[in-house]
Amino acid sequence: MVFPAEKKLLSGWGRYYRQWSYVFRPEGWNALQSVIKDERVPDLIARGLGRSYGDTALNEGGAVVDICRLNRFINWDEEKGILTCEAGVTLKEILDIFLPRGWLPYVCPGTKFITLGGAIANDIHGKNHHCEGTFGKYVVALELITPTGEILTCSRYENSEIFKATIGGIGLTGLIRTATIQLKKVPSAYLHIDIYQCKNFDDLLQTAQEFDKKYPYTVAWVDCLAQKENMGRGIVMGGTFANPNDLPSRLKKHPYLQKHKQEIKVPIDAPSWALTPRTVGIFNSWYYDWNKSRYELQPIEKFFFPLDRILEWNRIYGKRGFIQYQIVFPKDEIKGFKVLLESLSSSQVASFLAVLKRTGPYREGYLSFPLEGYSLALDIPNYPGTAKLVEDLDFITRRYGGRVYLAKDSLMKPDMFKESYPEWKYFAELKEKLDPDHRFSSSMARRLEIVPQRRRSPIC
Amino acid sequence: MLNPSNIIPSTKSVVIFGSVSSVGRAIAHEFAKQNYSIILCDINQDENERIAKDIQIRYKVFCDTTFFDAEDFDRHHEFISEITKKVCGYPEGIVICFGYMPPQEEAQKNFALVKKTVNINYLGVVSVLEKFLEKFEERNHGFIIAISSVAGDRGRKSNYIYGSSKGALTRYLEGLQHRFARSNIRVLIVKPGFMDTSMTYGMNLPKRLIASPEEAGRIIFKSWQKNKQVVYVKWFWRYIMLIIQHLPRFIFLRTQL
Ligand SMILES: Cc1cc2nc3c(=O)[nH]c(=O)nc-3n(C[C@H](O)[C@H](O)[C@H](O)COP(=O)(O)OP(=O)(O)OC[C@H]3O[C@@H](n4cnc5c(N)ncnc54)[C@H](O)[C@@H]3O)c2cc1C
Numbered sequence: 001m002v003f004p005a006e007k008k009l010l011s012g013w014g015r016y017y018r019q020w021s022y023v024f025r026p027e028g029w030n031a032l033q034s035v036i037k038d039e040r041v042p043d044l045i046a047r048g049l050g051r052s053y054g055d056t057a058l059n060e061g062g063a064v065v066d067i068c069r070l071n072r073f074i075n076w077d078e079e080k081g082i083l084t085c086e087a088g089v090t091l092k093e094i095l096d097i098f099l100p101r102g103w104l105p106y107v108c109p110g111t112k113f114i115t116l117g118g119a120i121a122n123d124i125h126g127k128n129h130h131c132e133g134t135f136g137k138y139v140v141a142l143e144l145i146t147p148t149g150e151i152l153t154c155s156r157y158e159n160s161e162i163f164k165a166t167i168g169g170i171g172l173t174g175l176i177r178t179a180t181i182q183l184k185k186v187p188s189a190y191l192h193i194d195i196y197q198c199k200n201f202d203d204l205l206q207t208a209q210e211f212d213k214k215y216p217y218t219v220a221w222v223d224c225l226a227q228k229e230n231m232g233r234g235i236v237m238g239g240t241f242a243n244p245n246d247l248p249s250r251l252k253k254h255p256y257l258q259k260h261k262q263e264i265k266v267p268i269d270a271p272s273w274a275l276t277p278r279t280v281g282i283f284n285s286w287y288y289d290w291n292k293s294r295y296e297l298q299p300i301e302k303f304f305f306p307l308d309r310i311l312e313w314n315r316i317y318g319k320r321g322f323i324q325y326q327i328v329f330p331k332d333e334i335k336g337f338k339v340l341l342e343s344l345s346s347s348q349v350a351s352f353l354a355v356l357k358r359t360g361p362y363r364e365g366y367l368s369f370p371l372e373g374y375s376l377a378l379d380i381p382n383y384p385g386t387a388k389l390v391e392d393l394d395f396i397t398r399r400y401g402g403r404v405y406l407a408k409d410s411l412m413k414p415d416m417f418k419e420s421y422p423e424w425k426y427f428a429e430l431k432e433k434l435d436p437d438h439r440f441s442s443s444m445a446r447r448l449e450i451v452p453q454r455r456r457s458p459i460c
Numbered sequence: 461m462l463n464p465s466n467i468i469p470s471t472k473s474v475v476i477f478g479s480v481s482s483v484g485r486a487i488a489h490e491f492a493k494q495n496y497s498i499i500l501c502d503i504n505q506d507e508n509e510r511i512a513k514d515i516q517i518r519y520k521v522f523c524d525t526t527f528f529d530a531e532d533f534d535r536h537h538e539f540i541s542e543i544t545k546k547v548c549g550y551p552e553g554i555v556i557c558f559g560y561m562p563p564q565e566e567a568q569k570n571f572a573l574v575k576k577t578v579n580i581n582y583l584g585v586v587s588v589l590e591k592f593l594e595k596f597e598e599r600n601h602g603f604i605i606a607i608s609s610v611a612g613d614r615g616r617k618s619n620y621i622y623g624s625s626k627g628a629l630t631r632y633l634e635g636l637q638h639r640f641a642r643s644n645i646r647v648l649i650v651k652p653g654f655m656d657t658s659m660t661y662g663m664n665l666p667k668r669l670i671a672s673p674e675e676a677g678r679i680i681f682k683s684w685q686k687n688k689q690v691v692y693v694k695w696f697w698r699y700i701m702l703i704i705q706h707l708p709r710f711i712f713l714r715t716q717l
């Protein structure tokens with residue numbers, strides 16, 4: 001049976017690229033499997049909620065398989081906290097259902113609007129990466145529909161190579177149909193947060209190191225616009241889960257209850273003059289001053305997903321979109337970090353607070369991002385000089401042995417990718433065996449030359 | 461204990477026909493949130509079982525499945541007894557979500573498609589409902605929620621085979637409303653405009669007019685709670701259809717609707 005597809009203009013969360021493709025949206029397993037064999041399309045890639053910023057979930061002129069309607073829980077072992085569900089289940093759904101029962105995914109990124117499939121395919125990390133590693137660590141098993149249409153169960157014991165390639169494999173090994181993950185028992189939905197205001201970069205780094213030893217969850221915000229003696233100033237936060245006994249009395253009996261705050265939606269694309277180094281600088285200073293050093297109790301929603309209250313916030317960067325730039329430096333190349341910050345500060349990019357995170361050594365897949373060291377993520381609005389700026393930043397990153405996160409990348413060059421992700425060779429070998437006809441491909445895969453350019457012409 | 465025919469079931473229960481349709485699933489979720497026991501009936505048993513298990517995990521309610529083919533009229537009485545076994549008696553209410561829409565042009569040439577359309581959208585519904593209604597009437601309690609369509613409100617060249625089957629369904633449901641007007645049995649007629657489901661996927665419908673299945677499920681459930689008789693999904697379709705229905709014939713015949 002042939003299933004209908006819709007021709008759509010898609011982009012990543014950064015809206016930097018806008019590309020036409022044919023989108024399938026299977027609602028059942030038969031439809032999902034038949035998509036792979038569909039003769040009409042040259043190649044395909046899976047897509048979750050499209051929260052990757054660049055082009056990992058895009059496939060210009062080919063097919064995109066929107067997985068979001070496959071969002072059913074398949075099995076739940078309450079005793080062990082092991083959950084099996086379809087790849088389209090969102091983190092929000094998992095939280096809504098399982099947090100009230102005391103369970104949380106081990107790894108939560110900065111938004112709950114992502115799918116299980118996306119979390120696996122990018123082997124995402126959270127504020128606890130230095131202690132608990134990436135999302136892939138908690139994937140017990142997964143079911144993969146391979147490029148030839150076969151259904152494989154993969155785990156550390158069965159098809160382990162494919163398992164390793166699929167985690168962090170940016171969708172190129174096939175379609176993840178279901179996955180089994182281990183959840184974490186938490187005592188409440190609240191964390192004790194230690195907030196510390198740091199005057200400059202050295203202060204920030206030192207505090208971040210201290211906090212990493214003290215707290216399982218840490219993150220820091222850096223003001224990239226601050227100059228001179230203030231350069232690299234920011235806020236460091238560390239958190240640990242609170243026990244019900246430490247909660248205010250009204251919550252003691254309902255430690256998993258969080259007040260739902262109404263979301264706000266950005267109604268229109270902001271005009272291009274709205275975001276300038278000046279307006280953004282005012283915001284950054286305000287944020288810095290507002291976050292005086294203190295202790296505070298915060299609900300999960302606020303600490304983990306601060307941006308989720310503003311729906312479609314990517315529209316504040318206007319129609320032209322933006323680039324999110326996230327890199328990681330190995331821990332002994334801290335100098336590179338400083339050079340990068342200097343270059344950002346002097347180029348005065350209108351960037352809201354950048355996120356700094358000390359990362360541990362853990363990564364699960366061949367193409368997983370983290371290295372033991374320091375990661376920095378910032379937004380760069382798209383203006384005529386952006387591509388050049390990113391090239392300069394890439395140059396610095398490369399020189400100090402760093403790498404760019406594929407979930408965020410839009411502009412990296414293939415040679416840099418191959419140098420900074422040396423394990424790509426194993427990945428490419430396995431991919432060749434699994435998918436000799438290059439049935440799975442994406443705009444990113446072709447840009448980074450992981451998959452060769454098409455021989456068949458694009459269909460739209 | 462099985463089939464105690466004249467008592468109202470102690471626990472609240474609902475049977476959903478066509479539960480694999482995304483709207484059917486969404487409605488099932490709404491009932492599950494209110495702690496209803498649920499039976500899901502659909503022709504696609506594999507998907508149906510996954511949907512049931514999902515509901516059990518999410519809402520911790522009783523949820524079971526039955527294979528059901530709307531066209532197989534002769535066997536409808538069989539699974540009625542199966543259902544009554546499963547919920548220990550007759551359910552409190554029934555939701556009808558299954559449906560079939562053939563491509564209009566193909567249906568014009570192929571009578572088999574017309575038959576299938578009428579069998580599923582009209583005869584299938586009548587066959588199922590009448591088997592429950594007698595019991596509902598006897599115990600003077602129950603509800604029916606059935607999804608018809610705005611396509612049944614006026615015949616249009618783009619969709620009149622499907623439209624006429626839904627038109628017949630609407631008339632039938634209106635008849636039921638009349639029949640039960642003085643009793644404790646409620647019939648809610650649902651007339652969706654466009655919903656974003658597998659039935660319409662690929663048609664590139666105007667975004668502003670379309671309802672997501674979850675939205676539709678919420679609207680339908682709320683209308684049922686409020687004892688409404690007819691609900692359009694979304695609300696503005698009532699006015700769109702009002703205009704279409706009242707267009708004078710000489711104008712209507714010139715449109716491309
Ligand atoms: C506000 C915000 C904060 C973020 N914070 C973090 C963070 O702290 N840490 C972090 O690591 N990331 C972070 N991210 C990035 C985000 O977590 C990842 O991009 C994630 O992969 C997005 O999931 P998605 O469902 O939107 O996937 P998509 O963006 O739609 O797809 C991502 C990749 O997954 C593949 N994929 C999706 N589903 C399947 C499937 N079923 N089978 C095979 N492949 C599949 C796609 O092909 C694509 O390559 C953040 C993003 C935002 C917008």
Ligand SMILES: NC(=O)c1ccc[n+]([C@@H]2O[C@H](COP(=O)([O-])OP(=O)(O)OC[C@H]3O[C@@H](n4cnc5c(N)ncnc54)[C@H](OP(=O)(O)O)[C@@H]3O)[C@@H](O)[C@H]2O)c1
Pocket residue numbers: 478479480481482483484502503504528529530531557558559560561580607608609610611651652653654655656657658659660
């Ligand atoms: N989508 C719209 O815009 C729209 C507008 C107005 C009215 N409606 C009505 O809304 C209802 C729900 O439809 P939908 O949009 O969710 O489309 P859908 O996904 O196609 O749902 C129809 C369901 O009915 C099932 N079905 C088909 N033949 C059957 C049979 N012989 N026996 C039992 N079940 C059968 C289908 O199963 P299979 O998938 O296995 O075939 C499917 O699950 C339908 O009554 C439809 O007519 C829809």
